[in-house]
Amino acid sequence: MITFTSVFVILFFIFVLQGIWLFIAELAGKDLDFFTILKFLSFYAPTIVPLVLPLSVLLASIMTFGSFAENYEFAAMKSSGISLQRAMKMLTITIGILAFVSFFFANNVIPDAQYKFINLRKTIVQQKPAMAIAEGQFNTIGTSNIKVDKKSGDNGEFLEGVTMHVKNSNMGLGANTIIKAKRGVLTSEDDSNYLQLELYDGYYYEDIHPKDYEERKRLPFAKSSFEKYVINIDLTKLNQAEIDDGNITxxxxxxxxxxxxxxxxxxxxxxxxxxxxxxxxxxxxxxxxxxxxTTNTSSSKKNNENLISxxxxxxxxxxxxxxxxxxxxxxxxxxxxxxxxxxxxxxxNNHWLAIHEKFVIAYSCLLMFFIGAPLGAIIRKGGLGLPIVFAVLIFITFHFINTFGRKVAQQDEIPPFLGAWMASILMTPFAIILTYRATNDIGIMINFDWITDPFKKLFNKITQNKDDNN
Missing domain, CATH: 1.10.287 (Helix Hairpins)
Incomplete structure (x- = not known):
């Protein structure tokens, strides 16, 4: 338990740092107080538990059982009549309880944290409207991209050199409207879901999509200038970032x-x-x-093979x-x-995946235990050396397959059930084989003679030829 807790805390801290790096653009230079940043990270932290928990179980299992085997404690157990199954019994029950808790966590805590996370970001933007826009770069807000040259004011609400690309999804690819203004002002109200952007002294280009296909080839557009132009920005679609390889939806x-x-x-x-x-x-x-x-009674008596004639x-x-x-x-x-x-x-499909993933989190804890425990008993290495190598390789494989299955299922190419459970289905036989070989003290015997034999024969032939020449 101490090993598992230590591994979990270390990995959790590493992933939190990765989260800070992910949201550094939103946190840095925004004049946010320490308590707000702490709340921001605390609402984000539960979303990384589905990654940290299975990896912690895998690494802790390999380290613990590898240490037992390395110190010949399993040999002492077997001489006393205690089998590996019996040694794993209580740990299996503990991991089963942990799996149940992880499902409860994924089903109740993470959704609530996601909800609070989104609302906190919206609150920050309402209090500091200019947080939505960083200087000198395009910022995606809903269907628009906004860039400003300079911000000023107590909350950065006064903008200079504003450029906007507004895209209409019904009009095809590319920006349908380009707006440029010399200055602008951002305003918002605490009880509103919208930011108001007022632009002054500017002009915009707008693509025109005529009904006639031939006219579209000419790529017509309209240009107009304005003294004041008001745009409302929906906060519910503001700065949707990626968390845990998935959009905040x-x-x-x-x-x-x-x-x-x-x-x-x-x-x-x-x-x-x-x-x-x-x-x-x-x-x-x-x-x-x-x-x-066209109705033509006289033509009904004719042969209508070619009506257009x-x-x-x-x-x-x-x-x-x-x-x-x-x-x-x-x-x-x-x-x-x-x-x-x-x-x-x-x-x-995304909603089906969300359902299955809550159960996959629980099952992955059991799966990683039945991979890590027998693997540790077989390799007979504890500590932080070889176990970390095996744990990282296995978990990367699991995570890659899981991500691949999820992406394919989102595109409706495979059923969501198969996409969510693909990694678990493929890794379960591996866990069964490892458990069987460890409990029967078979070990992992991989024959590489088919690779080394040709080189040995070539080396022996070269050596023999040298001896003959001498």
Whole structure:
């Protein structure tokens, strides 16, 4: 227990330092008091427990059982009739309790910490509006990128040399509006979820997206100047940073029951939208056909293999242009609907992943124990040398597979269950094999003769040739 506590504290401190480095841009130079910074880090700290806890169990298990084997304490136990299974029994029960506590922590403490973390950041921005914007660099706020040359005032609310890139997600890639102003002022109210940015003496360029496809190729835009321009910035989308390889999103703040309720609502909305999109597309095409179709009773007796020949040359050009425009419009509508459904599907997958990850945290503690304990008994090395090497390699492998599975599941390429449990599924046979070999005192026997034999033969042949020449 002492070994585990020491390892956990050391690793926890290391990851907290990594968190400070991650948020240094938000904390440094913001005139924040020590208590606020302490609260900031304390709300962030629970989010690193899912990383620190399994690694601590793995390293402590390897160190403890490696020390036992190195000092021949297992040999003394076996001579007294105590098997490895019996020696691991109480520790297994302890790790099982720890796994249960870790699930409770992931399901209750971490969501609450995430909620407080977001609200603290919003409060800091409300009290110090200019914290959202750093001098001399672009700062992402919602769908906008803001850059200022200089800030002044008690809270840095007076801005000089403001440049904004505003992107409209419905208009394709790139910045749709570029705003430049000589100066600006940031204001906010304590009970408001918005920052107000007032810009003075500036102008903006705005991309124009005409309906005609040929006109779009010319890349038209509009330019206008202003004396005063007011922009409201939503604080709920302010400076969304990455924590633990995942964005700070709503599913991170929910417990399992809340996630299930939310998932039910999201799935119903997804199914409803999918049906609505398909019906609207069919109805739209039917309306277009009815609108542009021409009834010609005299032509019903003719062979209508080539209907367009029934119209004049001018009418044929009009029909082709209408058909081309309708195809482009339909393609754009399908693409937009597909993108919307894909985003909603990813959101559903993220909520499923959030549910599974709470259970994965608990299972990973048991998994790392049944990897670390038998591995320590086999390598027979304690201390902080070889055990750290094995622990880091194993945990990096586990974390890499877990991250890979999560990313693939988010893209809807594999089920969320498989994505969340991929690392555990792949590492469980390894734990079973190690436990079996350790309990049966088999050890790890890896034959590298197939690699070394060719070099030995080559060396012997060279040596023999030299002896013959002499």
């Amino acid at each position: 709503s599913e991170k703040m929910l417990t399992v029951p809340e996630l299930k309720v939310t998932l039910d609502s999201l799935q119903r909305n997804y199914n409803k939208d999918a049906i609505s999109y398909s019906k609207n597309l069919v109805a739209r095409n039917d309306n277009i056909f009815k609108k542009h179709s 029934l119209f004049t040359t001018e009418e044929q050009k009009q029909i082709i242009e209408i058909a081309k425009s309708n195809v482009i419009s339909t393609e754009f509508g399908i693409s937009a609907n597909k993108s919307d459904l894909e985003n909603k599907s990813k959101n559903i």
